Amino acid sequence: MSLQYLKEAAAGGDTETLIRYIRLHLGDGNDAVGRKEIDKAWIEALKPLLDLPPVDREFIHDTLRTKDPATLAHLFFDLHFYLVQQSGEWIHDGNL
Amino acid sequence: MTATSNVGQQLRPGLWETINERYPGSMITKRDSVPLAVPQMSLATSRLAFVSSAGVQPKGTLPFDVVHPVGDYSFRRVPSDARTEDLEIHQIKYPTSGANRDLNVIFPIERLQELVTDGVIGALTKDFFSFIGYNMDPERLEQTLAEEIAQAVVDQRADIVLLAPA
Numbered sequence: 001m002s003l004q005y006l007k008e009a010a011a012g013g014d015t016e017t018l019i020r021y022i023r024l025h026l027g028d029g030n031d032a033v034g035r036k037e038i039d040k041a042w043i044e045a046l047k048p049l050l051d052l053p054p055v056d057r058e059f060i061h062d063t064l065r066t067k068d069p070a071t072l073a074h075l076f077f078d079l080h081f082y083l084v085q086q087s088g089e090w091i092h093d094g095n096l
Numbered sequence: 097m098t099a100t101s102n103v104g105q106q107l108r109p110g111l112w113e114t115i116n117e118r119y120p121g122s123m124i125t126k127r128d129s130v131p132l133a134v135p136q137m138s139l140a141t142s143r144l145a146f147v148s149s150a151g152v153q154p155k156g157t158l159p160f161d162v163v164h165p166v167g168d169y170s171f172r173r174v175p176s177d178a179r180t181e182d183l184e185i186h187q188i189k190y191p192t193s194g195a196n197r198d199l200n201v202i203f204p205i206e207r208l209q210e211l212v213t214d215g216v217i218g219a220l221t222k223d224f225f226s227f228i229g230y231n232m233d234p235e236r237l238e239q240t241l242a243e244e245i246a247q248a249v250v251d252q253r254a255d256i257v258l259l260a261p262a
Contacts, residue, residue: 003166003233025165028189077163092188 026080028092037084037091044083137255138218144208145221145254146176147245149229150195150262151187152203154178159186160228167231169241173248176220180206189230190262202262221252229262 009017020031027034049055064072084090135142151160153172161168174183180199185192195202205224211217225245231237249257 003236006166006232022165074164077165081163093191093193 033091038080040087040089041080041083044087045079135256139256140215141218142255143219143221143253144217145249145252145257146203146205146208146224146260147249147257148203148224148226148260148262150190150202150226150260151185151228152183152199152226153186155182155184162186162188162228162230166233167237168228169231169233169236171225171227171241171245171248173223174203174205174226176205176222176224177209178205187228187230187262189228203260208258218255221249221254223248223252225249 006018006021008014009021023031023034023038025034026037063075067075081092151162152174153160154174157172160170160172183199183203183205185195185199185202190202192202200206203224203226208217208220212220225248227241227245231241
């Protein structure tokens with residue numbers, strides 16, 4: 001999808017187009033795979049917290065407070081790919 | 097495309113529809129294509145530049161932004177005398193397993209070095225140029241990335257340019 005296509009969708013509140021684009025991006029062009037990848041990332045985010053280990057909440061708080069929205073949004077995408085890599089099931093080898 | 101091809105005609109029109117199905121609206125049609133330049137000198141006396149969308153870069157440089165949902169519009173300079181073990185790929189949208197075993201299958205730097213040694217090509221520009229092809233803003237791609245690479249190629253006094261998509 002071109003950037004113009006996405007901007008028009010965002011301006012028109014076409015959330016289905018936007019989320020489909022995200023699924024295509026995260027699923028390397030496959031809508032259903034993208035949906036699964038999103039689920040995988042959330043599962044991997046949950047696992048390390050189940051034993052309630054100490055976490056650096058000060059770092060998290062400062063980051064959210066001091067960084068701009070675009071950097072935080074980019075970090076969200078970075079974290080997605082980081083977490084799916086942690087799952088051991090890495091689909092992004094380009095074999096579409 | 098050869099010099100006798102119809103300007104604006106896609107060599108693989110079916111591919112365009114396939115990609116548009118996968119990423120609707122991502123492909124654009126150019127109506128103002130620039131005709132291919134006719135070489136003014138022999139390959140054996142020409143300085144060749146290489147431009148690739150394979151996402152190849154020297155190890156230790158900032159990786160291409162492969163997670164950004166709208167793409168990365170930067171390029172990397174790859175020294176033309178680099179060894180493949182000093183290079184790496186940061187791209188997740190094309191099959192890289194073969195290229196990770198032998199980078200030359202997608203970025204034939206050693207083959208080009210050999211062609212210079214054998215006298216088939218006159219010389220190589222100091223640098224080659226690489227970027228990633230996942231870009232959702234065709235205008236930015238054309239007006240910034242393509243222009244910047246074109247200027248870099250001109251600055252290195254290339255006589256001919258090898259363009260290779262990944």
